[in-house]
Amino acid sequence: MQQASSSSIASEGWRIDRFVVGAALVGLVLLGGLIWLETAPFLLVLFAIGALLGVALYHGAFGFTAGWRNLVVKHRGGGMRAQLLLFGLTAVLMVPILGSDQDDLIGAVAPVGTSLVVGSFMFGLGMQLGGGCGSGTLFTVGAGNLRMAVTLLFFIVGAVLGSLHLPWWLDQPGFDPVSLIDGLGIAGAIGIQLVALAGLWVWVDRRERRTHGHIERSELRLTGGEHGVLRTLVSGRWPFAWAILALALGNVMTLVVGGSPWGITFAFNLWGAKGLQAVGVDMSQFEFWTWDYPAMALKDSVLVNITSVMNFGLLLGAMLAAGLANRFNEASRKRPEGRPFLAAVIGGLLLGYGARLGFGCNIGALFSGIGSASLHAWIWFASAFLGSLIGIRLRPWFRLPN
Template sequence: MQGTLIGGLIVGLLFGFLLQRSRMCFNSAIRDVRYFKDNWLWKQGLMAIAVATIGFQLMAALGVIKLNPAAFIPAAQIVGGFAFGMGMVLAGGCASGVTYRIGEGNAVAIIAATFYALFAGAARTGKLKSITALFGKPITVTMENPGVYAAKEGQVAPTVANLLGIDPWIVAIVFALIIFAYLFFTKTSERKAPMHWTVGGILIGLVGMLAYWSNQSYSLGITGGWINLFTATLTDAPYNWIGMEVLGIIIGAFIAAIIFKEFKIRFPKDPKAYVYAVIGGALMGWGAGVAGGCNIGHFLSGVPHLAISSLLATAFFILGNWFMYWLLYGRD
């Protein structure tokens, strides 16, 4: 299962099933906590991050993985992150949200995901690659003894721990404790949901750990998977682990929707929904391609590394989301 296509598919199946049952969408989580004072999904996402933060460190300490924080290109994470955040609102879901909703029969999600893949691919390896290059080259930290980090010629992407020169365990424990204090010592919004936020968060965090073990180079992701699915389907390029993971998400969500009688082909009557899906999917895809990751690659998988790149990108995912929602609805 380690490093194999079937491993990626199995991880995706589990992740897709969980996303569908937990209703985990980071677009909704970010929007709800600001505009509706509803922190249910937000707490679920943070629970997953706390579990992954401790889990990744434990796996690295045991030699199961090497921590591989995402490349730090400040301008790319700021601009790409903000664009991604705006795109989430227009598309009606984050990268993982539109992916699992395809499995529920959502036609708009298919459109959003298609344009997501096209523009992410263009930003990374296609006709928009030259624009991406304008944001600069990665900033790294030189480490004589990288320890638990995956290093290339002694160079590692910056994290809170390696910038401060302290044991990553210290940073991870402090960060997780801060999250747990918020989760359990603040009021939680009431919501009827198929899965309690604590259960959903813990299980998603555990799947993230499984993904890291299976993939070895990184944990869960979406953007590279969509690029691979389109590229491998349309050319003679091979399918890879993350491509199979994304396919698994769709199938896993479909299985969950069928089992719990929630599958339904949905075609919105409002033409504006389709226009928003195109623009939102394109914005998300370009933003993720530029920023080096989406809400899964940076937020769910990158923040547990305490990677500076992922912390910065996540901050601008949030700001972009809030800005676009305010622009469309908040001023009323």
């Protein structure tokens, strides 16, 4: 049995796409070299973390969008339970670090108000029409999905539009960021969030049991399945538990190395603004791009922007994973047209605009927000889920399967 397990990586029926794997590795080496020459070494570490996160997202099939949809439509809660486990583990790991009063570490804490509620609702609606959240869009584009490339393009357009309007939205009713660490301490912030996550877990279980009479526990599986640990690690599909551990540790490492938790969508703002600037648009006429951090990012190379560097790594990591699983060409042959294409356009615009108003996506606002014990993350969760419910109802009209 041991010999069969050790040789499973070479078992019959498994092939890799050598061209895609080679292209991804060349891209990682070349871009890594440019980052090394352009910046401090810590950004090269973040680039590597981004690549590993891309591999984990792809091999773990860890998409927030499908998990929410499966709970609503099929009453199967495996994907949602995996997300709740991810949030809980990350909070347990990250809150003590953020509560240690290190001045160089900043949590994902954002204001609560009209902008947050409207933006997260739009994002939830857009993720069901566009086919993915921020991380989901990136890793599926990296894996060669053409429809998601359309979503990403209009995600960028929507993000830039959102940045132009954000100052107006921030003038609407709301209040300053609320950190549960400041109000409840480290233990209290962890405890109250774990209680909330446990309550959601019970609700998900009851919903699934009421419909099916039993609960699937595939997300708790630790072994590599029928193909063995080594082959599953290299070619997927990972058990949810592996992806949860990789994503939680990746976010914590991002915080420790980069000074703030993992984020995705600011890079889309930046790429779009740099594109407009390249064709002669003066972005300094817009208030958002005069604020300290956006103005600095717009002036500097994208290779010194943490979010951009990690996104580049994530794209190439997902491409590598798709090549190892020999699924890159399969995804690239699926061309969007008609109503599915329209859904990608509308979904992308809603995702980008909503992410800017809502201070991030499922990663930056929700995952990192709960890891930072920020009140805004929980409001984002509720509002985005409501928007997602409407998006799920609209999918059939766009000829998208539920």
